[in-house]
Amino acid sequence: MVRPRNELTATEIVAGIGSGQFTAEAVMRACLDRIETREPEVAAWTYLNPDQALASARQFDRDGKGGPIGGVPFGIKDIIDTADMPTEWGSPIHKGRQAGRDAACVALSRKAGGLLLGKAVTTELANRRVGPTRNPHDVTRTPGGSSSGSAAAVADFMVPLAIGTQTTGSTIRPSSFCGIVGYRPTWGEHRLHGVMEASGSLDTLGICARSVDDVALYRDVLLGIEPQPIPETSVPPRIGFCRTHIWPKVASSTQALVEDAAQTLAKNGATIIDAELPDEFAELTDAHRWISSFEFVRTFTWEIENHRDRIGDGILANRIADGLAGSFDRYIEKWSLAERLRLKMDSLWQDCDVLMTPGATDEAPVGWDAFAGADLYKMWTALHVPAITLPVFRGPTGMPIGLQFFARRHADRTLFAHARWAHRVLG
């Protein structure tokens, strides 16, 4: 039986088009058909233009240009600028806003042959107020935020690749909740021009995909470099099981899943080490709060001064209240702590190739709490290390939960190699 084109990975699509098995138009049509069927329930998209998407696919087929993601449809979080679609940041303040150019990540995707399908739902300003998106595995549940639409669309086979962003856990969490591979790169490697800033010293792009190979491919495309295959690992990895001070906040059912996975990985040859970080790393949870809110409230001065009544209460009561309360001295103190611990972290990888922790504290909750379990992510995001979550668990009610790995800063390719090994082992 032929798999529906919309269920193929990006890597498979590139191969299929390259070998003449099918056209980019056929893939785009399959994605659009899936969206037509499912979008009323999932609500992953804030802007779609099927005619425009199909026209770009036909053009691609005519030109025969190829490219590393040649003919692959992709979606982007609606805080990312595009020349030919509105970019609204999930905010009524920016309704209909036209950026007039493509963000760096969009232009790099198009240069590599990618076909922009549409803009995916973001929570308001990539923060608290949620959009309409629902979890494709159970539409009574949240898909997670803030990259809600990006994760849901990839999970629901509407598109094989989507770009999100992460300032706390905004790519890893929805990827875990929706049961896909989610990746947060080493901070600073990808250009963010044309992407709405939330908190510049923490923001990165995020990639939502359905395989580790796709993540690795798209990461290189977004770096503007020639994609290279993930290296094969010669020996199973040394994995630091890193529970951290957040472990008590992880659901016991999730704890059990990760403990089990550790045993399975060990049985398959991995070395599992109980990895404990020095105590002071726990301070980064609080540091993340003060860094992110200090920056957020300044970034959005225009919105706050001119359109306060159109900003959600959740942001006003949290990020904005914190940001107005936090002093500059505290900001610099926390920023400097984070910088120092990043350097210290670089020296802590002698015994481990990767570190391991859950991708979320629990299954996606019923209802609209898109930001459940936020404390899990803060320390890691402040450390600027790359993270990937793999969809290998099912929770008590059958909803997906991810297993998360980290590597040393700039060792993203090492992370992919070991994550792919773990994904093969855990299925």
Add this chain to the structure above:
Amino acid sequence: MVRPRNELTATEIVAGIGSGQFTAEAVMRACLDRIETREPEVAAWTYLNPDQALASARQFDRDGKGGPIGGVPFGIKDIIDTADMPTEWGSPIHKGRQAGRDAACVALSRKAGGLLLGKAVTTELANRRVGPTRNPHDVTRTPGGSSSGSAAAVADFMVPLAIGTQTTGSTIRPSSFCGIVGYRPTWGEHRLHGVMEASGSLDTLGICARSVDDVALYRDVLLGIEPQPIPETSVPPRIGFCRTHIWPKVASSTQALVEDAAQTLAKNGATIIDAELPDEFAELTDAHRWISSFEFVRTFTWEIENHRDRIGDGILANRIADGLAGSFDRYIEKWSLAERLRLKMDSLWQDCDVLMTPGATDEAPVGWDAFAGADLYKMWTALHVPAITLPVFRGPTGMPIGLQFFARRHADRTLFAHARWAHRVLG
């Protein structure tokens, strides 16, 4: 004799309006009158709307709102977004572009009572191709770039404050060439949302002003914090005279001016130390090139892919050629070197409060070479340390040259304190 209002500093304007000596409208009118007289020769502005500026001043006078820069006209480099004016990046590609919102730095200025006067000329994409601006001290000469209009407008008494940016020497150089106080803050402290990115890991805002006090005031406004006066120094500073590996590229006449200044400062009580940085710091000159070009070419993928024919030859032959030639491995290697040396630099301030070097290698050249002496700035900018240039020298033909000071990262207020002391001594 009453000094013309357009020649007052921001600090003087705030005091004068506050005490009822004059109105914001009178100040704005004086600035606009100056512009009307001088703009045909200096060409500092790319967008002016005198009616809009006057209306905002009258509104300010009616509201009586005050604020740290209440009633002070300011200009901004035309790579900074505004809700009510076009933002064109010095590029024909972006002619007439409307951003639809204010950049963080503009919104913070307005929140503090500042009155936006207009958009100042930038070189193309804050890079090679120069705009029409001429040096107000001698219109046959360049004002320096890339913040050409911001520096020229402040120097020519068209406006007391202007925002520029710096990725190499783009605020310090034009400030030195035009004879004003120019300041480049510690990297990372100010939000850059709404400011065109050139090379994100090096970009900062820059401030052009006519006094150190004004720079300190505006820095706090742009940080979104309550401005604090510069602390008085209790003893003269310990100044590291830091010639660096670039010294042979400094004109001998400039070398002599700085050597003389060192003697004068010593006579007035400063401790002058011959400061030598470890050899490896010289590698940052080359590192700056590869970091900035790798980032630049990716940031501008949309422009390069869609409008290559409207990009200047100078950028294509330099930044873009370098950026396409540079590998990712080299980029990460240079980025990591810069990060390591920043931390090392933090430990090198035991003997010195500030370091001292020229603000430019020479006077502004005759003609259009807006980027003369670029190597002087690369290491310092890559180190992320704050810099200030003071207009204390005249070169062989009578053109201004600045004296530049640096301090430890995040010690910008210390820098101001010692720079103000030096400015008083050197006149």
